[in-house]
Amino acid sequence: MLYFAPIANVLFLGVIDPKPGFSNYAKIFESDTISNLILRTLKLCLITTFLAVTLGYIVSYAMVHTLSHIRRRMISILLISFWISVLVRSFAWLMLLGHNGLLNNTLIKLGIISEPLALMRNEFGVLIGMTEYMLPYAILPLLANMQGIDARISQASRSLGASSSQTFFNVFFPLTKPGIIAASLLVFISSLGFYVTPAILGGGKVQMIAEYISVQLLVTVRWGVAAMLATLMIVIVLLLIYVLNRFMKLSTIFGGASR
Amino acid sequence: MTPSFIGRLNQIVAWGILLIIVIPSLVSLPVSITNKTYLSFPWDGVSFQHFYNLFTSPEWISSFWQSSVIAVISSGLATSIGTLAAIGLWRLSGRIIEFIRAFLLLPLMVPPIISAMAFYRWWVPLGFIDTYIGIIMAHTILAIPMVIIAVSASLANFDLRLEQASRNLGASLATTIRRIILPVTRPGIITGAIFAFILSWDEIVVTIFISKFDVFTLPRRLWNGMRENTDPTVAAAAVVLIVTTLIFLIAFDFLSGRKDKETGPT
Numbered sequence: 294m295l296y297f298a299p300i301a302n303v304l305f306l307g308v309i310d311p312k313p314g315f316s317n318y319a320k321i322f323e324s325d326t327i328s329n330l331i332l333r334t335l336k337l338c339l340i341t342t343f344l345a346v347t348l349g350y351i352v353s354y355a356m357v358h359t360l361s362h363i364r365r366r367m368i369s370i371l372l373i374s375f376w377i378s379v380l381v382r383s384f385a386w387l388m389l390l391g392h393n394g395l396l397n398n399t400l401i402k403l404g405i406i407s408e409p410l411a412l413m414r415n416e417f418g419v420l421i422g423m424t425e426y427m428l429p430y431a432i433l434p435l436l437a438n439m440q441g442i443d444a445r446i447s448q449a450s451r452s453l454g455a456s457s458s459q460t461f462f463n464v465f466f467p468l469t470k471p472g473i474i475a476a477s478l479l480v481f482i483s484s485l486g487f488y489v490t491p492a493i494l495g496g497g498k499v500q501m502i503a504e505y506i507s508v509q510l511l512v513t514v515r516w517g518v519a520a521m522l523a524t525l526m527i528v529i530v531l532l533l534i535y536v537l538n539r540f541m542k543l544s545t546i547f548g549g550a551s552r
Numbered sequence: 553m554t555p556s557f558i559g560r561l562n563q564i565v566a567w568g569i570l571l572i573i574v575i576p577s578l579v580s581l582p583v584s585i586t587n588k589t590y591l592s593f594p595w596d597g598v599s600f601q602h603f604y605n606l607f608t609s610p611e612w613i614s615s616f617w618q619s620s621v622i623a624v625i626s627s628g629l630a631t632s633i634g635t636l637a638a639i640g641l642w643r644l645s646g647r648i649i650e651f652i653r654a655f656l657l658l659p660l661m662v663p664p665i666i667s668a669m670a671f672y673r674w675w676v677p678l679g680f681i682d683t684y685i686g687i688i689m690a691h692t693i694l695a696i697p698m699v700i701i702a703v704s705a706s707l708a709n710f711d712l713r714l715e716q717a718s719r720n721l722g723a724s725l726a727t728t729i730r731r732i733i734l735p736v737t738r739p740g741i742i743t744g745a746i747f748a749f750i751l752s753w754d755e756i757v758v759t760i761f762i763s764k765f766d767v768f769t770l771p772r773r774l775w776n777g778m779r780e781n782t783d784p785t786v787a788a789a790a791v792v793l794i795v796t797t798l799i800f801l802i803a804f805d806f807l808s809g810r811k812d813k814e815t816g817p818t
Contacts, residue, residue: 348569355566358559369805370570376797377577378754380771381790384778385576388583388591388787395579395593428573457556486663488757493778503665507760510669523666534661 327518331525334501337416337491338484341423345480346473348424349431353472356432357439368436375429383493386422387413390494414496422490430483431476438472478537482530502526577794584787591784602788612773612789619753619770622684626691627748633692634699634748635741639733641700642707660697664757667694672761682764690762691752698751699744706740707733739807746804750797 356364374382389395390412397409412418442465450460488503495501500508502522509519586592587599606612641652659667671690672681680686710733718728734741756771763772770793777786 351562352566352569355562359563367566367570370574373798373801374573374577376750376801378756378771378793378797380754380756380774380778381580381793382576384774384786384790385579387778388579389575391591393592425573425576428569457558482661486665488663488665489775503663503757506665506669510672511761516673519669523669526663527666530661530663 327522330500330502330505331522333416333499334485337419337423337499337501338481338487340420341427341484342477342481344420344424345427345431346435346476349428349435349476350469350473352428353432353435353439356436357442371429371432379426379489380493382426383422383490386418386425386494390418390421413494414498416495416499418494419491419499419501422494423484423487426490427480427484431480434476434479435469435472438469438475442468475537478533482533482537485526485530580787580790580794583784584791586784589784591787602784605785606788606792609785611768612770612785615768615770615773616792618684618767622687622691622767622769623749623752626688626695626752627745629688629692630695630699630748631741631745634696634744635703635737637696638700638703638707638740639729639737642704642710656700657697659694668758668761671758675762681762682766684767686762687759687767687769690758691755694755694758695748695751698747699741702744702747703737703740706737706743710736742807743804746800750800753796754793 352367356367359367387394391397392409394412396412397406400406401409412421446468447460447465450464451457455463486503487501488507491499491501492504495504502525506519506522509515509522582593583591584602585598585600586594587597587601637656641656667690671686675681675686675690678686680689714736715728715732718732719725723731754771755769756775759769759772760775763769770789774786774789774793777783777789
């Protein structure tokens, strides 16, 4: 209750502050700043989801098709980075992608570029940081799904004369669809709330909803707008969790994540 | 299946992606031993001056202690409350419990910024802003679901009749919990405690909102340092943060590995 009462209070504020009614919600359409903010957040989250799930699919596919001791090593690498603070990881990208960062310096030394590339303080940097952070979230449900597929199904398909690409696209891939959907939803839900990564790698230029909320609260003290955005986020998250729950029991995801 | 060309390629690409996941966790290490006074890689020489700065600076030291105190207390509280809640949920069942269980998991899925808003809103009138109590309570509340998940997982395999047998043979409820249920769920409790500790140790978003000057945790100081973006001491602090997390993960791995050996491969 200690948790839900304050949350409910925040949601309620969206309707009553500064004055009762839905004026805060009308801002979604009226204010360019806010509609741009929402669109930018959705766009970045969608791209992140796509990248993380695609790359995650490649990794989990390799994981199920390798020896079990190699798979264990791959999983432990994944879990270690999963538990390392988002702060530390964003900071690392800052050092890698920055103006005098490792990547730019190396490319200049190799003579590939003459001017440092703008790799951060823009959407590109934020996307890299977010995708990297989200990859374990994509891989764990995909892996759980792929490990549940009987390897003999693919073998049967091969022995009945299908080529390996036919086997993959007609047999294996359709079986992994629930995993793909679950992974996409999970990544999308988690990336909606990104605060640290855009703030550090975006350098204030790529604001997402979470960072905007914090500015509203700590700088301009407009609870109404912040609460409206928070409500919007919660509604989207709850809807997606509901859908997610139908594809994969939440507990299996967390069970997979905590091991 | 024999490893085909595409299979090999897939393995190589997968390791490449894993490398990209790992690099950010490692890059603080070289930067923290640079001999320059700005963020750079130690091409021209190695120095430990930034670690020296870190461990002699009163600000960093006090943040380190504050983070430790907060993490220890909040993970202790979260573990006790979460364990009791998990045992309670496990003994009861039915539709309402399913609902409560789903409800309890929500704090893990709700974006942290919204939790931060909520705590901020309520902690201000309560006078909890910028106090140990405020931060410990917030971290405890956030960590309880993790403990519940971990303990429930280890309770799932526990035969309810063992508890009934214990009660039948004359043990009181307290004795039963202490001598029968707790030993069985110990791996789950340890797991939950470790994860609760890491959560509090790394937590930043909520902490930004509810701390100001007096309570300044390690992640909070790191956050401020990063935004100023000049001093490699921040990298040294990041290394300390990573190493602590790693120690706890290794402890977890060790404990769960020992458990696997006891029960044998399943």
